[in-house]
Amino acid sequence: MIGLRSASIGERPHRVSLNGPGGEPVPDADGGYTVPAAPLNPPAVWARITPATAADLERVASGTVLTTATLLVMMPFHPGVDNTTQIAWTDAALRPHLANVVGVVNVDERCREMIVGAVEIVP
Numbered sequence: 527m528i529g530l531r532s533a534s535i536g537e538r539p540h541r542v543s544l545n546g547p548g549g550e551p552v553p554d555a556d557g558g559y560t561v562p563a564a565p566l567n568p569p570a571v572w573a574r575i576t577p578a579t580a581a582d583l584e585r586v587a588s589g590t591v592l593t594t595a596t597l598l599v600m601m602p603f604h605p606g607v608d609n610t611t612q613i614a615w616t617d618a619a620l621r622p623h624l625a626n627v628v629g630v631v632n633v634d635e636r637c638r639e640m641i642v643g644a645v646e647i648v649p
Contacts, residue, residue: 538572538601543614545569546606566606573601575615578643597625599642603632613644 548564578598599613611627625644633639 538574540573540575540615540617541570542573542575542599542601543570544604544607545612545614546608547610563612566604566611568604571601571604573599573613573615575599596646597644599625599644601640601642603637603640605637607640607642611642613642 544566545563546566547561549562551559551561554560576598578596607627607630609627609629613625613627615623617623623646625646627642627644629643631641631643633641
């Protein structure tokens with residue numbers, strides 16, 4: 527369980543980049559439009575990323591709308607993170623990862639830490 531207690535910086539080994547929709551819509555090959563991603567401000571934070579278990583999701587997501595998450599990300603509160611945010615990071619083996627946010631919990635509603643449910647995009 528990722529836990530609802532505060533995590534020290536030593537417990538947040540991943541430097542994650544945060545991107546949200548931004549910029550002008552760009553035409554795509556299917557006749558529609560794509561909104562390019564733009565870095566949030568600040569664009570990166572230190573986080574702890576763990577696989578989401580059913581028990582974790584039950585504890586974290588009670589009372590919120592949360593689709594199936596594959597990861598839980600604990601990080602400092604960021605007012606720009608919502609269900610349109612993408613999280614990118616590189617693991618210890620230097621493999622890049624990208625995940626879409628599917629739910630956000632502001633721990634204790636204190637705007638100090640947040641737990642984010644995310645679904646990793648597998649290429």
